[in-house]
Amino acid sequence: MSLSRRTILLSGAALGAAGAVTGLPVAAGAAAAHRPLAYPFTLGVASGDPDHDGFVLWTRLAPQPLAEDGLGGMPDREVPVHWELAADERFRHVVRRGVAVARTRSAHSVHVELAGLLPGREYFYRFRAERHVSPTGRTRTAPAPWTMPAALAMGFASCSQYEHGYFTAYRRLAETEPELILHLGDYQYEYAPDTYNVPAGNPRDHEGPETRTLANYRQRHAQYKTDADLQAAHAVAPWAVVFDDHEVENNWADEVPEAPDPEFPARRAAAFQAYYENMPLRRTSIPRGIDMQLYRRVRWGRLATFHMLDTRQYRDDQACGDGYKDCAAASDPARSITGAEQEAWLLDGFRRSDAQWDILGQQVFFAQRDNNSGPLTVTSMDSWDGYVASRDRITRGWLAAGVRNPVVLTGDVHAHWASDLKLDYADPTSRTVGTELVCSSITSTGDGADSASGSHPWFAFNPHLRFQNNLRGYVRTTITPGQLTADFDVLPYVSRPGAPAYTRASFVIEDRVPGLHQTADNPIPSAVRSAAPSADPGQQTVQQETVRP
Structure with missing residues (x-):
């Protein structure tokens, strides 16, 4: 019986564990010289940073993924890892193969950076260590x-807090078989067990203490990677990733931690090292101490250029003590959320772009979001609202460059949002100059609650905000030369596994017509709502993750 592509990709862990794929060569006597490895591909496989002639293939060996030393139960020795790339899912037409070396100093992670492939092609890949074969991944x-x-x-997602629910949304995204996935930050969370709780309680728990050391971060990444739903999403398409705050700690800003901590530089360096080890990133992103080159571009022909930004590593500290404030310092032109070098890189990219769509993949809310109905402007100091001049320079930069279709993609706030972008948010009649799409969390803040479109109270004094929903989920987009369609998918619950996904609302951005046009508003079916766990009323008001509960 022939297996479908979806069966192979979404059941790949079982295939790999059973050794069902046998085409890879087995080195004679490889297991005899050392104690044989137990099955090491417990963290799955991934690919990322696609270019027109290549991409990165990733895996990490970890027979005991939750080992406290962060090394996954691997012996302290080099392990040859064979890899294969094929044009078909049964590996009848292998186009490349080779051997990478997994070493203790990189937690036995493997990054295979390929070039010289044909553009616009689908490929399949797998790894072998000793007699064990990995699941099969698909990339392009x-x-x-x-x-x-x-x-x-293309789909994008963010904010997967392990303790707050099951990662079903990753599997639902994988089942749509996207060609590209963007992850916009908070891939993992740093908290100790029972520290950052949802009102309804935690359906599962973190392993180990709050992450501070390299061993801690390696263990935490491994725990997240053991999730089968997350593995399915990694195996279905190449990813382009950027971190936000929780990959290190809540609300850090450059070298400034959330609370005074003389050990923060070492903590940041450890977090960066573990992040690289566990992500399908190119060698240009290998950390150097507390520095890591993360901002970069992914080009999809002349259709789209994705400018992947880093709004943590170079930002000035949050103004006025963080939180939601009416803060004059937020408009200081000397303040930046990107740093001068990254800002210049981005503006130069706008000027050089010949793409139909220029898309910013980044972490925190870009549009103004005032939560005060009175004369004060009360906004989040952790978002672009805390760096008003920085936002203004970027917006004016894409206008000056004649960017055809600027779109900002955002994570962070644990709810779906969509908004028109303005040069002057104080004047609702000013022209729209771009569009922002914000994805909800995969799990962070728990089940959440559905709401009628347009019912959020902030809409009354933020008319550029067009949509909000506080269920968990992700956003799917279809990008063509003539339009970008965004489907805001939601799950009715995450406190138990297996939830269905629904498209809650759909919007279209037309070529050279900045701003949103809603094409669908689909309330969750009442039968599904009634079957979902009861939502705590307190969860309906949770919109921002930037202040620790």
């Missing part, structure tokens, strides 16, 4: 730089 190269693809199916 981007189209050739001079071509205009007919369409791109």
Whole structure:
């Protein structure tokens, strides 16, 4: 019986564990010289940072993924890891193969950076260590730089707090078989067990203490990677990732921690090292102490350029003591959320772009979001509202460059939002100059609650805000030369596994017409709502993660 692609990808862990794929060579006597490894591919496989002629293939060996030393139960020795890349899912047409070395100093992670492949092609890959074969992953190269693809199916997600629910949303995203996935931060959380709780309680728990050391971060990443739903999403398409705060600690800003901590530089360096080890990133992102090159571009032919930003590593400290404030310092032109070098890189990218769509993949809310109905402007100091001049320079930069279709993608706030972008948010009649799409969390803050479109109280004094929903989920986009369609998918619950996904609302952005046009408003079916766990009323008001509960 022939297995479908979805069966192979979403059941790959079982195939790998059973050794069902046998085409990879087995080195004679490899296991005899050392104690044989137990099954090491417990963290799955991944690919990322696609270019027109290549991408990165990733895996990490960890027979005991939750080992306290962060090394996954691996012996202190080098392990050859064979890899194969094929044009078909049964590996009848292998186009590349080779051997990478997994070493203790990198927690036995493997990054295979390939080039010289054909553009716009689908490929399949797998690994072998000793006699163990990994699950199969699917990936693809981007189209050739001079071509205009007919369409791109891209999904984006953020904020997966292990203790707050099950990662079903990752599997539902995988089942849509996107061609590219963006992860916009808070891939993992640093908290100790029973520290950052949802009102209804934690359905599962973190392993180990609050992450501060390299061993802690390696163990925490491994715990997240053991999740089968997350593995399915990694195996279905290449990812482009950026971190936000919780990959290190809540609300850090450059070298300033949330609370005074003389050990913060060492903590940041450890977090960066573990992040690189556990993500499908190119060697240009290998950390150097407390520094890590994360901002970069992913080009999808002439259809879209994704400017992946880093709004943590170079930002000035949050103004006025963080939180929601009416803060004059937030408008100080000397303050920046990107740093001068990254800002210049981004503005230069706008000027050089010939893409139909220029898309910023970044972490925190871009549009103004005032939570005060009176004369004061009360906004989040952790978002672009805390760096008003920085936002203004970027917005004016894409206008000056004549960017055809600027779109900002955002995570962080644990709810779906969509908004029109303005140069002057104080004047609701000013022209719209771009669009922002914000994805909800995968699990963070728990089940959440559905609401009628347009019912959020902040809409009354933020008319550029167009949509909000506080259920968990992700956003799917279909990008064509003529329009970008955004489907805001939600799950009715995450406090138990297996929830269905629904498209709660859909919007279209037309070519050269900045701003949103709603095309669908789909309330969750009443039968599904009644079957969901009861939502705590307190969860309906949780909108922002930037202040620790």
